Structures are given as C-alpha cells and as structure tokens.
Amino acid sequence: MSEIVTAGMVVIGDEILSGRTKDLNAGYLADLATAAGIDLKEVRIVPDDEDIIVEAVNALRARYTYVFTSGGIGPTHDDITADAIAKAFGVPCEVDQKAYALLDAHYRKRNIEFSDARKRMARMPRGAVHIDNPVSLAPGFAIGNVHVMAGVPSIFQAMLDNVLPTLKTGAKLISQSVHCPLPEGVIGGPLGEIQKAHPHTVIGSYPKFRDGRFWTEIVVRARSQEALDPAVAAVQAMIVENTPR
Amino acid sequence: MSEIVTAGMVVIGDEILSGRTKDLNAGYLADLATAAGIDLKEVRIVPDDEDIIVEAVNALRARYTYVFTSGGIGPTHDDITADAIAKAFGVPCEVDQKAYALLDAHYRKRNIEFSDARKRMARMPRGAVHIDNPVSLAPGFAIGNVHVMAGVPSIFQAMLDNVLPTLKTGAKLISQSVHCPLPEGVIGGPLGEIQKAHPHTVIGSYPKFRDGRFWTEIVVRARSQEALDPAVAAVQAMIVENTPR
Numbered sequence: 001m002s003e004i005v006t007a008g009m010v011v012i013g014d015e016i017l018s019g020r021t022k023d024l025n026a027g028y029l030a031d032l033a034t035a036a037g038i039d040l041k042e043v044r045i046v047p048d049d050e051d052i053i054v055e056a057v058n059a060l061r062a063r064y065t066y067v068f069t070s071g072g073i074g075p076t077h078d079d080i081t082a083d084a085i086a087k088a089f090g091v092p093c094e095v096d097q098k099a100y101a102l103l104d105a106h107y108r109k110r111n112i113e114f115s116d117a118r119k120r121m122a123r124m125p126r127g128a129v130h131i132d133n134p135v136s137l138a139p140g141f142a143i144g145n146v147h148v149m150a151g152v153p154s155i156f157q158a159m160l161d162n163v164l165p166t167l168k169t170g171a172k173l174i175s176q177s178v179h180c181p182l183p184e185g186v187i188g189g190p191l192g193e194i195q196k197a198h199p200h201t202v203i204g205s206y207p208k209f210r211d212g213r214f215w216t217e218i219v220v221r222a223r224s225q226e227a228l229d230p231a232v233a234a235v236q237a238m239i240v241e242n243t244p245r
Numbered sequence: 246m247s248e249i250v251t252a253g254m255v256v257i258g259d260e261i262l263s264g265r266t267k268d269l270n271a272g273y274l275a276d277l278a279t280a281a282g283i284d285l286k287e288v289r290i291v292p293d294d295e296d297i298i299v300e301a302v303n304a305l306r307a308r309y310t311y312v313f314t315s316g317g318i319g320p321t322h323d324d325i326t327a328d329a330i331a332k333a334f335g336v337p338c339e340v341d342q343k344a345y346a347l348l349d350a351h352y353r354k355r356n357i358e359f360s361d362a363r364k365r366m367a368r369m370p371r372g373a374v375h376i377d378n379p380v381s382l383a384p385g386f387a388i389g390n391v392h393v394m395a396g397v398p399s400i401f402q403a404m405l406d407n408v409l410p411t412l413k414t415g416a417k418l419i420s421q422s423v424h425c426p427l428p429e430g431v432i433g434g435p436l437g438e439i440q441k442a443h444p445h446t447v448i449g450s451y452p453k454f455r456d457g458r459f460w461t462e463i464v465v466r467a468r469s470q471e472a473l474d475p476a477v478a479a480v481q482a483m484i485v486e487n488t489p490r
Contacts, residue, residue: 014449017285018418019275020464021451026290030264040262042297043290045271048449052287075429076450077437117433136454152454173263184320188362192322204259204293205321206266209381209397219265 005038005170008060011045012053012071012081013151024153025070029160036164037172038066048072053084061088061146066167068160071151073140075117082141085148086125096124099139106137131159175221176232180239183207183214190238191218198231200224250283250415253305256290257298257316257326258396269398270315274405281409282417283311293317298329306333306391311412313405316396318385320362327386330393331370341369344384351382376404420466421477425484428452428459435483436463443476445469 009029015021026043033040041064044056053072061067072081086093099122107114121138131140131147133155140149140159149159180187184207195203204219218235222228254274260266271288278285286309289301298317305312317326331338344367352359366383376385376392378400385394385404394404425432429452440448449464463480467473 014447015451015464017275017288018279018420018466019272019277019285020420022272027264027267030262032264034263040264041292043262043288045288045290047286074450074452075433077433077440078449112430115430115434117437118430120433121430136459152452154454175263175265177265185357185360185363185366188320188322188365189360192362195322202259204323205319206260207319207397209399214381219260221263 003168003170005066005168006064007033007038007040007066007068008064009040009043010053010056010060010067010069011043011151012048012069013045014047014078016045016071017047025151025156028153028157029068032160032164034173036167037169038167039170039173048078048080050080050084050087053081054088057085057088057146061144065145067146068163069146069148070156073121073138073148073150075115075120075138079120081148082123082125085128085143085146088146089125089127089143091126091143093123093125095119095122096128096130096141099124099130103138132162134158134162171223173221173223174225174228175219176228178218178220178232178235178239180216180218180235182216182239182242184216185214186242187216187218187238190242191235194231194234194238198227198234200227201231203231203235248413248415250311250413251286251309252278252283252311252313253286253309254288255298255301255305255312255314256288256396257293257314258290259292259323261290261316262292270396270401273398273402274313274315277405277409279418281412282414283412284415284418293323293325295325295329295332298326299333302330302333302391306389310390312391313408314391314393315401318366318383318393318395320360320365324365326393327368327370330373330388330391333391334370334372334388336371336388338368338370340364340367341373341375341386344369344375348383377407379403379407416468418466418468419470419473420464421473423463423465423477423480423484425461425463425480427461427484427487429461430459431487432461432463432483435487436480439476439479439483443472443479445472446476448476448480 046052124141128141128143135155201222206217261268291297369386373386373388380400446467451462
C-alpha cells in the first residue's frame with residue numbers, strides 16, 4: 001500500500017477575513033490534491049500578521065508532508081509572506097539574484113521601471129527555489145516542504161500546476177457518492193454500524209436541506225476498490241431497508 | 246473609542262477538505278462579523294478529527310473574544326463536534342434535558358421515531374446554552390465564548406442571526422475602496438509611504454489580473470471617518486501623480 005501523503009494550507013490575507021474577497025484557492029487546492037492522492041488535512045486563513053503566519057506555517061509544516069500558502073507575495077507593504085516564511089525557517093529574507101535578474105530583464109525589455117516596490121518581489125528566504133509563474137513572471141518559491149504561491153486565483157492555479165508534478169503523491173482516495181432520500185435521523189444508527197463493519201473506509205454523511213425536507217448525501221471513501229465496493233453495497237441495502245414501502 | 250472585538254472560526258468537516266463541498270460559511274461570517282464591528286482574525290478548516298478540533302477550538306478561544314464553529318452537530322457517526330467541544334472545555338458531553346424534550350415533542354407530534362441517531366442531537370457539553378434553530382429545530386449551543394452551529398448554510402445563517410444580537414460588538418471598521426488602474430509595481434512604494442503617514446488606518450492592496458494586465462483595488466480601513474478621509478484623499482492624489490499623462 002502506498003504511503004499516505006498529507007498537506008496543510010495557509011491562506012494569507014486580511015481581505016479574506018473581512019469578507020471583501022471570497023477565497024477560491026482552498027477549494028481549488030482541495031480538488032487537485034484529492035485527485036492527486038494528497039490528503040488536505042487542515043486549512044488556516046490568517047491575516048497579514050507576521051506572528052500568526054509564522055505560527056500557522058510552523059504548526060502545519062511539522063505535521064503534514066506538504067504545506068501550501070496563497071497570498072502576500074506581491075510588491076506592496078502588506079505583502080509580508082516572504083519575510084514571515086523566512087522567520088518561520090530562521091533564515092534571512094534577501095534578494096534572490098536569479099529572481100532579480102529575471103524581473104530586471106522583464107521590465108527592461110518592456111521599458112518599465114524596475115521600481116523598489118517591484119524589487120520586493122525578488123526577495124525570498126535564503127535557500128528557497130523558484131516556483132515558476134507563467135502568468136505574470138514574479139515567481140513563488142519553495143523552501144523545505146512549504147510552497148509559497150500567489151493569491152490571485154489564476155496565478156495560484158498556474159503555480160500549482162507547476163508544483164504538483166514535482167511532489168510525491170499517495171494512494172488516491174477513491175470515493176462513491178450514494179444519494180439517500182432519507183434524513184440523517186433515520187439512517188444515522190445503521191450508517192454508524194456500517195462504518196464500524198468497514199474500518200478501511202471513511203463514510204461521510206452530509207445533510208442537505210431543501211424545500212423544508214432533509215435528505216442525505218452519503219460518501220464512501222477508501223484507498224482501494226476492494227474496500228470501497230462492499231461498503232457502498234451495504235449503504236445501498238441499508239437505504240432500501242429503511243425506506244417505507 | 247470602543248473596545249476591539251475579535252473572533253475566530255473553526256469550520257469542521259472532511260467534505261470541505263476533500264473539495265466535495267465548497268465552504269460558504271466562513272465568507273458569510275466574515276461579511277456579517279465585519280458589518281457588526283467584530284474583527285474575524287483567523288479561520289481554521291479542520292477534519293472530523295477530535296484532537297484537531299480540540300486543538301483549534303482551544304487555540305482560538307484563548308486568543309479571540311468569540312469563536313464560531315460550523316458543522317458536525319447532526320445525528321450521524323461523523324458528527325463529533327459536541328464531544329470535541331466538551332473535551333476542549335474539560336466537561337462531560339451529556340444529554341441536555343431541554344433539548345431532549347424539545348426534540349421528543351417535535352418528533353412525537355409528527356409521528357416520527359425519535360431514533361437513537363436523532364437523540365445524539367440532544368447531546369451537549371454540560372453547561373451549554375441553546376442556539377435556536379428555526380429551520381430544523383435541533384439546536385446549536387454556546388459554551389464559554391464558543392458558539393457551535395450547523396454546517397448546512399441555511400441553518401448556519403439562521404443560527405448566526407440568533408447569535409449576533411447577543412454579542413458585544415466593537416467600533417465598526419469603515420472602509421473605502423479606491424479603484425487604481427495602475428499595477429502594484431508602480432504604486433507599491435508611495436502606497437507604503439501613505440500607510441506610514443496614516444497609522445490609524447489599515448491600507449490593503451489587492452492585485453487584480455485581467456486580459457493580461459494588472460490593476461489594483463486599494464482598500465483603506467479605519468475606525469473613524471476622521472482617520473479614513475485623509476488617507477483616501479492621499480491615495481487618490483498618489484494615483485493621479487503616478488498616472489502617465
């Protein structure tokens with residue numbers, strides 16, 4: 001059986017916590033990580049506050065195989081992610097010569113000033129390696145098991161496309177969803193018994209509420225078809241048994 | 246000046262982390278808390294894992310005025326929030342007689358079985374008080390500064406409507422958004438100077454990328470109009486100064 005590969009995510013930005021911007025990156029990472037066989041185990045949405053970023057990154061990088069961050073790597077005063085990551089790793093945050101040269105050439109070619117603000121985007125923790133940014137050039141970076149990416153969704157997604165193929169991935173979690181017209185109150189007991197009888201699955205029960213009535217989406221997850229199928233069959237039989245005729 | 250009132254949130258559920266369900270509750274809380282003068286400072290999305298829930302709740306309740314949770318209070322085996330909150334507070338999780346009587350009467354009237362699964366929804370940490378659920382009856386609860394609510398968005402929202410008027414709120418953060426056609430690389434330096442010159446504001450800079458070009462949304466936040474207005478004026482003047490004529 002393949003190794004279990006896990007991940008944590010830190011979403012960085014006051015604008016998410018004020019409600020002004022609705023985060024899309026966590027859901028996007030959740031989808032792609034799951035598809036790649038990486039279990040996303042925890043997401044923290046934190047403000048532009050160095051101490052809280054450092055705490056979140058250090059907690060998650062100790063606990064999970066990989067950590068992904070989004071946000072705070074642009075050229076303005078509220079972009080403090082590079083400094084915070086350097087602090088988390090106890091290394092200096094300094095101008096990366098390769099990133100500097102890359103940006104310098106880019107702006108020079110376009111006859112755009114390589115301003116002090118733009119130079120901030122060449123700063124990285126010492127020892128970081130680039131994550132290419134095919135959208136707007138300024139790179140993200142990886143240090144240790146932490147992958148630092150942009151907050152703008154189109155750039156986050158493009159960077160993630162570059163990162164995912166470089167990671168080890170685990171046995172994919174396969175899942176099957178079973179539509180259950182009955183509410184959780186009816187199936188809760190027998191579903192718990194099915195979970196106990198199928199310890200190599202994780203059975204989730206998601207109540208849905210529409211037009212004044214509850215129904216349930218039941219999702220059975222496992223790392224092999226052999227584990228999945230009998231549990232799904234048991235769920236389906238249980239629904240039939242509990243449906244009034 | 247009013248007290249600063251802060252909040253943390255714990256979103257509970259494997260289905261969010263697998264990408265199957267996209268969380269809506271954090272963004273909803275962010276909007277309503279901000280409008281009420283409560284600063285949402287941190288959100289953690291955690292799996293159906295007792296230890297991680299306990300850690301998150303204990304970390305956030307020590308740090309912020311209020312904590313809100315969503316998810317995991319239904320009748321099935323994966324609904325472990327009540328137990329986890331009890332453990333976080335070091336109190337027993339037990340059947341709440343008032344909740345039991347409420348649910349018993351509800352199901353009796355409708356001639357529906359009050360199943361063992363449904364009885365799970367009457368369990369709460371000892372000392373918790375109810376949060377009414379006008380949608381589907383089964384109450385949430387509050388203990389200490391922690392408010393435990395459902396994950397189904399319509400129910401979460403209805404519960405939050407019941408909770409918010411009972412909380413103390415702070416001076417509302419007022420904000421003004423300034424559209425800036427220039428990219429962050431141009432305005433980053435002068436915007437940082439404006440932030441320094443207006444310490445009673447928090448100026449956020451949010452890069453937007455469309456059709457191959459960057460523009461910037463600049464948001465100035467403050468707790469008084471007197472602090473806000475001069476900073477906004479400075480930002481507007483800075484944009485004019487830096488726009489090529």
